[in-house]
Amino acid sequence: MANDPEEKQPPVPPAAEKPAAKTPSAAPPAQTGGGARPQAVAPTSSPGAGAPKPPAPPKEAPPKPEPLDNDLVKRYRKRFGDAIREATTDRKQAILLVARERLAEIAQYSREEEQFNFLTDLSAVDWPKRERRFDVVLNLYSFPKNERLRLKVHASEGEPVPSVDAVWPVADWLEREAYDMFGIVFEGHPGLRRILLPDEWQGHPLRKDYDILTQDTTWVRENLGIESGQ
Amino acid sequence: MSDTRASDFSNVETTVLGADEIILNMGPQHPSTHGVLRVKLKLDGEKVVGSECIIGYLHRGVEKIAEHRSYQQFAPYVDRMDYVAAVSNGLGYCEAVEKLMGVEAPPRARVIRTILTELQRIASHLLWLGTHALDIGALTPVFYCFREREEILKIFEKYCGARLTTHAFRIGGLQYEAYDGMEQDVRRFCDDLATKIDEYEQLLTQNRIWVGRTKGVGILTAEDAIAIGATGPVIRASGVKWDIRKAMPYAAYDQYQFEIPTGQNGDTYDRYLVRIEEMRQSRRICLQAIENIPAGPIMARIGKVLKPPPGEVYHSIEAPKGELGYYIVSDGTVQPYRVRIRPPSFINLQAFDRMVRGHLVADVVAIIGTLDIVLGEVDR
Numbered sequence: 001m002a003n004d005p006e007e008k009q010p011p012v013p014p015a016a017e018k019p020a021a022k023t024p025s026a027a028p029p030a031q032t033g034g035g036a037r038p039q040a041v042a043p044t045s046s047p048g049a050g051a052p053k054p055p056a057p058p059k060e061a062p063p064k065p066e067p068l069d070n071d072l073v074k075r076y077r078k079r080f081g082d083a084i085r086e087a088t089t090d091r092k093q094a095i096l097l098v099a100r101e102r103l104a105e106i107a108q109y110s111r112e113e114e115q116f117n118f119l120t121d122l123s124a125v126d127w128p129k130r131e132r133r134f135d136v137v138l139n140l141y142s143f144p145k146n147e148r149l150r151l152k153v154h155a156s157e158g159e160p161v162p163s164v165d166a167v168w169p170v171a172d173w174l175e176r177e178a179y180d181m182f183g184i185v186f187e188g189h190p191g192l193r194r195i196l197l198p199d200e201w202q203g204h205p206l207r208k209d210y211d212i213l214t215q216d217t218t219w220v221r222e223n224l225g226i227e228s229g230q
Numbered sequence: 231m232s233d234t235r236a237s238d239f240s241n242v243e244t245t246v247l248g249a250d251e252i253i254l255n256m257g258p259q260h261p262s263t264h265g266v267l268r269v270k271l272k273l274d275g276e277k278v279v280g281s282e283c284i285i286g287y288l289h290r291g292v293e294k295i296a297e298h299r300s301y302q303q304f305a306p307y308v309d310r311m312d313y314v315a316a317v318s319n320g321l322g323y324c325e326a327v328e329k330l331m332g333v334e335a336p337p338r339a340r341v342i343r344t345i346l347t348e349l350q351r352i353a354s355h356l357l358w359l360g361t362h363a364l365d366i367g368a369l370t371p372v373f374y375c376f377r378e379r380e381e382i383l384k385i386f387e388k389y390c391g392a393r394l395t396t397h398a399f400r401i402g403g404l405q406y407e408a409y410d411g412m413e414q415d416v417r418r419f420c421d422d423l424a425t426k427i428d429e430y431e432q433l434l435t436q437n438r439i440w441v442g443r444t445k446g447v448g449i450l451t452a453e454d455a456i457a458i459g460a461t462g463p464v465i466r467a468s469g470v471k472w473d474i475r476k477a478m479p480y481a482a483y484d485q486y487q488f489e490i491p492t493g494q495n496g497d498t499y500d501r502y503l504v505r506i507e508e509m510r511q512s513r514r515i516c517l518q519a520i521e522n523i524p525a526g527p528i529m530a531r532i533g534k535v536l537k538p539p540p541g542e543v544y545h546s547i548e549a550p551k552g553e554l555g556y557y558i559v560s561d562g563t564v565q566p567y568r569v570r571i572r573p574p575s576f577i578n579l580q581a582f583d584r585m586v587r588g589h590l591v592a593d594v595v596a597i598i599g600t601l602d603i604v605l606g607e608v609d610r
């Protein structure tokens with residue numbers, strides 16, 4: 001993950017910043033279109049159909065995560081100290097990595113004091129080779145500030161993550177989905193059980209070590225008595 | 231709040247029922263659930279005292295599939311989530327990957343994307359209006375709505391060859407140039423649409439049966455809507471003036487003037503009015519956009535093999551149903567490490583239990599309709 005590159009073990013070695021930065025040009029992104037931008041042209045004239053002229057590539061360096069230390073982060077740090085493990089910005093989006101045990105408290109603070117009153121999304125990412133394999137990711141939004149913030153916690157298998165259901169009721173189904181897909185247990189959730197998959201389903205499909213054929217072949221063998229042939 | 235959540239009677243066998251209470255199963259094969267939604271209703275006579283949605287019948291593991299495809303290969307899959315608004319899904323995905331790579335589609339591509347996406351919004355709302363009215367018992371509007379929707383699908387077909395699962399956009403811009411006469415087609419459609427929307431309103435807005443079946447039904451307060459994560463027309467009908475096209479503009483929306491319609495009561499009738507007005511505003515955006523399509527290329531210069539630099543991005547758009555978000559994590563390879571899709575229908579459906587309590591069984595149908603869910607997106 002972006003937050004801890006030294007722990008990251010991608011399946012294929014990352015071939016860093018090549019593809020996006022291939023075209024050399026210093027022009028900023030707004031200057032595309034060969035200067036004829038505001039002019040009205042009927043689409044029928046198909047100006048770019050034959051050999052599309054490359055627009056100026058929008059940036060010199062590929063985007064990458066960088067440390068963040070703005071007022072928001074300072075306020076969080078002041079309030080929670082070490083519980084704010086890391087603050088980064090990736091593609092201009094603020095990310096806070098926080099201590100798992102204090103997630104509920106930090107969530108409460110985010111809603112009450114920092115006005116992040118809307119939990120847009122809650123999900124997880126699996127990094128099986130890391131010591132704590134799961135990232136639980138909360139995307140917050142603030143209506144008053146029109147701002148987004150991403151909270152993250154690390155959790156290893158079987159480590160319960162505090163539920164934020166009491167803070168944002170929308171987390172009910174979202175946490176059930178994360179449990180369903182990753183097997184992450186949310187402590188304090190009122191009814192943690194599978195949501196998309198049937199109750200008798202084995203395993204958690206979005207884990208990286210869950211092979212997409214496993215379930216299928218087993219099911220066919222057990223229920224139809226033949227080999228699935230996939 | 232916690233006493234009104236769906237989880238409180240998870241299991242029919244262990245649910246304690248009062249003397250007059252029964253459990254009624256509805257779906258997954260029920261004509262008004264718009265797909266394979268199953269609802270368990272706890273009834274006291276005709277009154278709903280609790281409900282639980284059982285979903286997942288259409289789960290295809292889209293997020294897992296994404297991890298086994300390249301960025302471009304996954305693009306057609308997103309069309310199969312909200313299959314009545316495939317263009318919007320594609321726009322969200324393409325923009326999210328573009329953001330991840332740090333490229334931007336050229337202005338011409340952005341404007342054409344905006345036009346097609348707004349047409350898609352109209353098509354989606356038309357389909358909703360027709361079927362919603364049909365559910366409640368008004369048989370006529372569905373024919374009118376499908377008549378107009380057909381014109382939009384024809385424009386899509388002429389543009390990219392497909393009507394429903396269009397795969398209209400590519401990462402970095404567009405594959406196809408606007409076809410000859412697209413401008414005229416869109417303008418003709420938009421010109422006609424104004425009177426057509428008035429026609430629908432004549433059928434419904436003052437109709438006593440319609441008003442009786444929708445006013446005061448399925449009320450969602452603004453507070454509840456925010457708490458439960460509702461987005462799109464659902465939250466706007468509750469009085470929250472929030473639209474991602476305005477709040478965090480994408481594509482070419484910052485260039486156009488349009489209003490955000492809101493409601494006051496957050497009931498089914500308000501959601502109907504909001505969606506009707508949204509169609510008018512979408513028409514307005516289309517007309518503005520078609521006036522001035524900038525010249526220039528339609529595709530940004532990106533390689534054939536996409537390897538976004540390691541990192542992550544969250545990007546969301548205002549899809550017809552609400553906030554459609556993509557959270558994509560890249561590890562620097564050709565395949566996404568993780569694609570998380572934030573489906574608006576899935577989260578809006580969570581509000582169902584709050585909205586349905588205290589109403590009659592017949593209103594359940596109206597409330598499912600007013601949420602405008604698509605099960606392909608709920609279950610992914």
